Amino acid sequence: MRIGLIGLGDIAQKAYLPILTEHPFVTPVFCTRSRHVLTDLARKYRINDGCSDYKQLINMDVDAVMIHSATSTHVEIATYFLEQR
Known part of the structure; x- marks a missing residue:
């Protein structure tokens, strides 16, 4: 299962x-959103697929998403993905 992990903070x-x-x-x-964090964590965990805009995940064949961004963004992001299906 391909899972998009949105927000890679602490x-x-x-x-x-x-x-x-x-x-x-x-x-x-x-x-x-941080290219530096994306590059570093992708290298650390040997992840080949990544992006800096959650809307790009729709075209990356993900089966689900997990939202770990700031709480204030959860409704916007969740609504976006719910409207795509």
Whole structure:
């Protein structure tokens, strides 16, 4: 299952990435506005797919998304993906 991980801040790095990147049935797709963070974490976890705009995930064949961005952005991002289906 390809899961888009939106927002790669401290909580995602400490709690979710170490587990999800090791799960045998999950292929993470990273998404963060910071190109530096995207590059560093993709290298660290050997992730090939990533983007800096969550709307790009629609064209990246993801099965689901997990929203780890600032709480104030959750409604906007969740609404966007719900409207795509």
